Amino acid sequence: MLPDLFAWVESGLPGSLATPGLHGIRIEESSKEGMYILRAELPGVDPVEGIELSISEGVLTLRAERGAETTAKHHTEFRYGTFARSVRLPAGARGDDATAEYTDGVLTVEVPVPDMKSGTRTIPVRRV
Known part of the structure; x- marks a missing residue:
């Protein structure tokens, strides 16, 4: 009998830095x-007692039990x-203004990110 392939993939590769007894969380960004x-x-997690969110140095950490x-x-x-x-947050994300909601087994976290100027800036060179 073959082991459950999905359980093997979710538990991480042998020798990985995964902590034993710690399961991953499926996300979409x-x-x-x-x-x-x-x-x-x-699903099945009590949002008040079973979920902990923190943001430190641009990294959002989600723990649930x-x-x-x-x-x-x-x-x-x-x-x-x-x-x-x-997960690493985008540059400039304002973690202090993050909000979270839990509905029908799905946690949604929103973090404001100011519009960053994109594109390339041309720097003129002066002749001296």
Whole structure:
């Protein structure tokens, strides 16, 4: 019988820096109208007691915990325990103004990002 391929991929490669007992969180990132938006799948997690968000030095860290039910199970593919994920925020992101909402098992974090001037600036050279 082959091991569960998805569980193997999610647990990280052998020798990786993954912490044993720590599961990953599936996310999607996008930006819209001056906002960096991160959505994370966290079904069954209590948003008040089970989710911790922090921003430090331009890195958003999300930790969540889902406890196992105490009933005996014949088979389960649910993941219980501690989940964690860190992502680097875009340059200039204002972490102090971040907001978060949890709806139907999905956590949405929005962080304002000021419009950065893009393009190339030409620097004139003077002859002396």
